[in-house]
Amino acid sequence: xxxxxxxxxxxxxxxxxxxxxxxxxxxLFVTGRADGAHVVxxxxxxxxxxxxxxxxxxTKVRLRVTGFDTDDHVGEADYxxxxxxxxF
Amino acid sequence: MSTxxxxxxxxGVSAGDDSEPEIDFYGGKLAxxxxxxxxxxxxxxxxxxxxxxxxxxxxxxxxxxxxxxxFLVKGSWAGYANTIFAxxxxxxxxxxxxxxxxxxxxxxxxxxxxxxxxxxxAAEAAxxxxxxxxxxxxxxxxxxxxGIGSGYGTTVAFTALFFPAGVALGANPALLFxxxxxxxxxxxxxxxxxDTTIVSAVTQDADIGGVVASRFKYAGVAAVLSxxxxxxxxxxxxxxxxxxxxxxxxxSNVGPTGLLHLLSMATVIGTAIxxxxxxxxxxxxxxxxxxxxxxxxLADVSEMLVFRASDSLWIARELSVLPxxxxxxxxxxxxxxxxGGSLYAGAQGFFPLIVLVxxxxxxxxIMIRGGGFRAIQDFLLESVATTVRRAELTMVLxxxxxxxxxxxxxxxxxxxxxxxxxxxxxxxxNSYRRANILDANTSALxxxxxWSGGVLVGYAALADLPTKYDWFTRGMVVDPTxxxxxxxxxxxxxxxxxxxxxxxxxxxxxxxxxxxxVARA
Numbered sequence: 001x002x003x004x005x006x007x008x009x010x011x012x013x014x015x016x017x018x019x020x021x022x023x024x025x026x027x028l029f030v031t032g033r034a035d036g037a038h039v040v041x042x043x044x045x046x047x048x049x050x051x052x053x054x055x056x057x058x059t060k061v062r063l064r065v066t067g068f069d070t071d072d073h074v075g076e077a078d079y080x081x082x083x084x085x086x087x088f
Numbered sequence: 089m090s091t092x093x094x095x096x097x098x099x100g101v102s103a104g105d106d107s108e109p110e111i112d113f114y115g116g117k118l119a120x121x122x123x124x125x126x127x128x129x130x131x132x133x134x135x136x137x138x139x140x141x142x143x144x145x146x147x148x149x150x151x152x153x154x155x156x157x158x159f160l161v162k163g164s165w166a167g168y169a170n171t172i173f174a175x176x177x178x179x180x181x182x183x184x185x186x187x188x189x190x191x192x193x194x195x196x197x198x199x200x201x202x203x204x205x206x207x208x209x210a211a212e213a214a215x216x217x218x219x220x221x222x223x224x225x226x227x228x229x230x231x232x233x234x235g236i237g238s239g240y241g242t243t244v245a246f247t248a249l250f251f252p253a254g255v256a257l258g259a260n261p262a263l264l265f266x267x268x269x270x271x272x273x274x275x276x277x278x279x280x281x282x283d284t285t286i287v288s289a290v291t292q293d294a295d296i297g298g299v300v301a302s303r304f305k306y307a308g309v310a311a312v313l314s315x316x317x318x319x320x321x322x323x324x325x326x327x328x329x330x331x332x333x334x335x336x337x338x339x340s341n342v343g344p345t346g347l348l349h350l351l352s353m354a355t356v357i358g359t360a361i362x363x364x365x366x367x368x369x370x371x372x373x374x375x376x377x378x379x380x381x382x383x384x385x386l387a388d389v390s391e392m393l394v395f396r397a398s399d400s401l402w403i404a405r406e407l408s409v410l411p412x413x414x415x416x417x418x419x420x421x422x423x424x425x426x427x428g429g430s431l432y433a434g435a436q437g438f439f440p441l442i443v444l445v446x447x448x449x450x451x452x453x454i455m456i457r458g459g460g461f462r463a464i465q466d467f468l469l470e471s472v473a474t475t476v477r478r479a480e481l482t483m484v485l486x487x488x489x490x491x492x493x494x495x496x497x498x499x500x501x502x503x504x505x506x507x508x509x510x511x512x513x514x515x516x517x518n519s520y521r522r523a524n525i526l527d528a529n530t531s532a533l534x535x536x537x538x539w540s541g542g543v544l545v546g547y548a549a550l551a552d553l554p555t556k557y558d559w560f561t562r563g564m565v566v567d568p569t570x571x572x573x574x575x576x577x578x579x580x581x582x583x584x585x586x587x588x589x590x591x592x593x594x595x596x597x598x599x600x601x602x603x604x605x606v607a608r609a
Contacts, residue, residue: 006297007305010305010520010600012594014593015592026599027599027602028598028599029516029598031515041515043516043597058510087509088180088456088505088506088509
């Protein structure tokens with residue numbers, strides 16, 4: 001990222017329900033669980049995460065999006081690996 | 089799909105490290121918050137009620153809090169004691185400490201190199217009148233605060249020099265004091281060498297250069313509006329007719345050479361934003377400042393580093409030919425051998441804050457292991473921060489509230505930082521955004537209210553002015569309550585973030601942009 005891009009990044013009004021596409025590979029925090037599976041919440045959109053280890057809450061994981069409903073802002077993703085943890 | 093944001097697993101809030109000991113408190117999980125709550129009350133009484141701005145006093149408060157907290161622990165106290173060690177050795181504290189030490193050396197070195205004198209020259213050369221003086225003061229105070237990162241240092245320098253000069257020119261005193269504080273808020277918020285900038289970045293796992301670049305959009309909006317407001321208010325608010333001479337106050341022995349340190353500032357800001365490690369960036373800034381001082385005669389080597397040894401030592405007398413060794417007569421009472429200079433004083437100035445941050449982080453770790461942190465976090469996530477907009481608003485208002493209570497703003501920032509991190513992570517809000525929310529409200533609220541540390545420091549300097557100038561009367565001293573509405577940049581910065589939280593302006597998710605690697609913090 002160039003220095004100019006660093007200054008201009010985020011200079012928008014960002015949606016509270018971001019969208020994802022199947023095949024996207026992302027690094028995100030695991031934020032909770034629902035219906036027996038981990039959940040990754042990004043803003044007010046949620047991804048159900050399959051295959052994550054039991055102690056994944058509040059860790060940062062790499063995941064691959066497998067599907068996303070742009071109307072309900074919910075989707076599914078596969079756990080790939082753990083890449084970090086919470087700042088505290 | 090309904091989700092439970094608060095449904096944690098056995099690992100709890102310490103990210104699942106089951107090897108760490110748990111601590112049971114009499115009174116339940118919330119009792120683990122006792123050390124931090126006691127400290128907050130101490131800080132309010134000391135700095136807010138008694139108006140004592142003494143960081144070492146807060147260190148004493150945190151030590152007493154940790155001792156009292158131990159008496160609330162069920163069973164063995166060993167786990168509690170070990171948690172103090174565990175908290176103090178966290179990377180977040182170490183990173184902030186390293187950055188502070190480097191920032192302190194840099195700030196002191198450009199001040200020694202007559203940077204303030206250069207700003208005074210700029211004000212004189214511009215030949216501005218009383219109506220425009222507050223707006224110009226806002227810009228120049230912002231420049232100094234961005235260079236040295238010290239809000240209190242800038243406040244003292246400007247209230248001692250620019251304030252009486254501006255009053256003599258016919259500027260409104262309350263507006264002028266507000267302009268000084270506004271400039272300080274701007275620099276405290278934006279400077280890569282500011283203690284609050286450093287804390288905001290390292291506690292949110294973000295690199296300092298990236299944080300500085302990402303917060304221009306917020307600071308810029310507030311600064312443009314503030315500048316316009318000072319121009320407008322300066323035109324309609326009358327000053328006081330006095331017999332003072334502004335030129336005599338600002339001094340005839342000033343020159344533009346000190347402005348060369350704009351190059352030192354640009355070196356630090358440029359290299360940090362380019363992605364270099366903050367230690368590397370500030371080190372280059374120190375090298376540039378040192379060279380400029382020596383080459384252009386802005387400061388002697390001995391003003392930046394000096395060993396003052398007893399002249400009774402032959403080796404001291406021999407080495408005194410070197411520019412950084414002085415052989416001094418230590419026989420008079422009170423004269424001792426010492427090390428001095430800007431590099432020494434700059435680092436030393438942060439020692440009380442360093443000890444304080446270690447103890448606060450230890451208190452936070454006790455709250456985490458005792459379950460209090462989790463209990464409050466769950467309450468916020470269940471009842472308050474239920475959507476990303478509400479979560480951001482909670483972060484903005486929570487930071488503002490804590491900073492309005494704990495008036496030494498760096499201490500307040502450290503105390504609230506874990507909640508900003510956790511709330512933001514639970515919505516995957518980008519670390520730059522979290523750091524910006526944390527620092528903007530910390531910087532702003534530290535210089536607005538009558539009990540704020542920054543306002544009190546400025547008031548103390550103002551109260552001293554009648555002893556320095558015959559024409560400056562007690563009636564010209566601005567009471568801390570009078571300045572509250574005139575800290576335009578502080579109010580506007582908080583307003584910008586409330587607006588941002590409500591509308592999503594500037595919001596970035598972790599999936600939008602990763603911060604640079606943590607090692608670059």
